[in-house]
Each structure stands twice: as C-alpha cells, then as structure tokens.
Amino acid sequence: MTITRRKILAGLGASAGLAAAGPVWSATQLGEMRIDTLSDGNLVLPGEFVFGPMPQDALTPILERYGLSRDSLTPECNLTLLRDGERVVLFDAGSGPDFQPSAGKLMAAFDAIDLSPEDVTHVVMTHAHPDHIWGLLDDFGDPLFSEAAHLIGATELDYWMDDATIDSIGAARQAFAVGAQRRLEAISDRITTFTDGEEILPGxxxxxxxxxxxxxxxxxxxxxxxxxxxxxxxxxxxHVAFAQPGWPSGSDQDAETAAATRLALFDRITADDMRLIGFHLPGGLGRVDRQGDGYVFIGEDA
Known part of the structure; x- marks a missing residue:
C-alpha cells in the first residue's frame, strides 16, 4: 500500500462522525497546577502509515490484543491545558478546520470549561505537524490565541522554516511542510524558542x-x-509503541531516533514513577506499567 498525501489529509469519509466521549477527558492536580486533557477530535489514518515498516507476523497478535484493524486507525487527539492562577498554558493548538473533518474540535472543549482563546497566555508546541499547529490561526489567517506567547524548540522551528524541507521531506508530507511554514510565519513576531533542558516556564x-x-x-x-x-x-x-517501543513506526520521520527516544522516555517515566499525557493516547492521561519485555498504558478517567 502506498501512502499518499491525499490519503493522509482526507482520511476515510465514513469516519467524520466519530467523536470523543466528551470534550474534556481528564483532570489532575500538581500542587497549584490544574492540568486538563482536552479533545480535539480524532484523526483517520491508513494503517500502513504507522504499521508499514514493522515486522508484520509479529504485529498480528498485538493488533488482535487491542482489537485494531491493519487497514485504518482513528487515534484520538488530546491537548494538554495547564492553569495555575496566573498562567493558562496550552500544549499544542490542534488541527483547526483545514486538516481532517473528524479533528479540529478544540473550541468545543474550551466552551465546556468556559475558556476563550484570548484567555490563553502561552502556547507551547511539541512539534509542527498539522494536528498540532494548524489550529494556531483563525478563519481569517490571524493568530487565534491573540494574547499568548508562542514557544517552540529551536531545532524544530529551524527545520520547518528551512525552504529545503519542502523538497526533502517526501511527497506524502509536503503539505505538512507548506502548512507549517505558513502558520509559523504568521506568528513569527510572537515566537520564543528554547533548547533541551530549559525551564521554559516555572515548573x-x-x-x-x-x-x-x-x-x-x-x-x-x-x-x-x-x-x-x-x-x-x-x-x-x-498499543505498538508500548508493547514494542523499539520497533520502527511509519509515522516517525526518523524511525531509528524515534525508537531510541521512546525507550529513553519509558525508562525515565517508570524510574521516576511519573504519569504521562500523550497526544494520541486514549483519554490522554495515564500511567505506564511494565509488561514482559514491553509496557502497557493504564489510562486515568476524570
């Protein structure tokens, strides 16, 4: 199966009605910090986009264990919101209206907690894929979070703003590069960059x-x-990222580096007994347990 930009952007039409159980999945406290996971809807992806480079025979029992189809996936999209009385920090901005019809639902979550985009003081970006930053702009192409500072890693910003990226990223992801550059240019006057190990905000x-x-x-x-x-x-x-974190995933731009990163994150999270929030994990918030040679995700409800 060949993955094309059209397949990734359009998804499967029948899935457009899929929705999360509610716009706000979970909530927790860290001292004075209240942390919510907010639904932006879900994506619809060809299974090959993730499963393509994996050992197919060994993959089968994992798919069966989780009741997954090899042909398509509908991962949830969960943004993290941190509030501490002074700051309203949104991690990523969601898909907005232009990526997939099943995604871009963040404003319903904002309405559910009586929040407006103008209330956000900081938007912190994990990376610049469409489901994470295409929601940065409103319907007129202006910054949606008009009062917010925007923060992104320096390496990530340099990559997407490099004109050579559009030619080198591959045909299936060229639209990602064009879309990222347009949105990052639109907020260029309010972007701050950071590097590994920085405390970008208190805590x-x-x-x-x-x-x-x-x-x-x-x-x-x-x-x-x-x-x-x-x-x-x-x-x-x-599923596979937990059961076999060392396997390559077709969704990663550098599969070998991404696998090493997953293993290091699991080591750190389990050693420190931390919870985690994943953008595409069910409900977002949960814990990691060891299971054999891999791990299992234990979700937490609100």
Whole structure:
C-alpha cells in the first residue's frame, strides 16, 4: 500500500462522525497546577502509515490484543491545558478546520470549561505537524490565541522554516511542510524558542525527544517530588509503541531516533514513577506499567 498525501489529509469519509466521549477527558492536580486533557477530535489514518515498516507476523497478535484493524486507525487527539492562577498554558493548538473533518474540535472543549482563546497566555508546541499547529490561526489567517506567547524548540522551528524541507521531506508530507511554514510565519513576531533542558516556564522543563520530527520536544511538569510528562507524539499510540517501543513506526520521520527516544522516555517515566499525557493516547492521561519485555498504558478517567 502506498501512502499518499491525499490519503493522509482526507482520511476515510465514513469516519467524520466519530467523536470523543466528551470534550474534556481528564483532570489532575500538581500542587497549584490544574492540568486538563482536552479533545480535539480524532484523526483517520491508513494503517500502513504507522504499521508499514514493522515486522508484520509479529504485529498480528498485538493488533488482535487491542482489537485494531491493519487497514485504518482513528487515534484520538488530546491537548494538554495547564492553569495555575496566573498562567493558562496550552500544549499544542490542534488541527483547526483545514486538516481532517473528524479533528479540529478544540473550541468545543474550551466552551465546556468556559475558556476563550484570548484567555490563553502561552502556547507551547511539541512539534509542527498539522494536528498540532494548524489550529494556531483563525478563519481569517490571524493568530487565534491573540494574547499568548508562542514557544517552540529551536531545532524544530529551524527545520520547518528551512525552504529545503519542502523538497526533502517526501511527497506524502509536503503539505505538512507548506502548512507549517505558513502558520509559523504568521506568528513569527510572537515566537520564543528554547533548547533541551530549559525551564521554559516555572515548573515546565523541556526535554528533547527527537525522531518523530527532527526537533520534537516533550515537557516535564513538576511540583516537588511529583511529576508528569507531556510526551506529544514521542510515544504515539497505546498499543505498538508500548508493547514494542523499539520497533520502527511509519509515522516517525526518523524511525531509528524515534525508537531510541521512546525507550529513553519509558525508562525515565517508570524510574521516576511519573504519569504521562500523550497526544494520541486514549483519554490522554495515564500511567505506564511494565509488561514482559514491553509496557502497557493504564489510562486515568476524570
């Protein structure tokens, strides 16, 4: 099966009616920080987009265990919102209206918690794929989060703003590059960059988690001894990424680096007994348990 831009962007028409159980999936506290996971809907992807480079015979029992189709996937999209009385920090901006009809539902979640885009003080980006930043602009092409500072890793910004990326990224992802550059240019006067290991905001530490994209970043939210890791797409699903984190995934731009990143993240999260929020994990928030040679995701409800 050949993955084309048309298949990725259009998805499957029958899935457009799929929706999350509610716009706000879960909530937790870290000291004064309230952390919610907000639904942006879901994507519809050809299974090959993730499963293509994996050992197919060994993949079969994992698909059966999780009741998954080899042909298509409908991963949830879950954004993280941090509020501490002074700041309203949104991690990623969702798909907006122009990526897939089943996604771009963030404003329903905002309505459910009586929040407006103008209330957001910071937008922190894990990476610049469409389902993470195409929601940065409103219907008129202006910044949607008009009062917010926007933060992105320096390596990630440099990659997407390099004109050579459009030619080198491959035909299936060329639209990703064009869309990222347009949106990042539109907010260029309000972007701040950061690097690995920086405390970008009080209690928010940036961790390089390269591989899914060249400059993907994860974020450790911490209050004293208690921590939570926002992993974006560095751990991109609740099934194969946990059961076989060392396997290559077709969704990653650098599969070898991404696999090493997943293994390192699992080591850190389990060693520190942290919870995590993953953009495409069911409900977003959960814990990691060891299971044999791999791991299992244990989700937490609100």
């Amino acid at each position: 928010v530490l940036a961790h390089a988690s390269f591989g899914h994209t060249p400059g993907h970043m994860s974020f450790e939210l911490r209050n004293g001894s208690e921590g939570l890791m926002v992993v974006g797409d560095a751990i991109g699903n609740h």
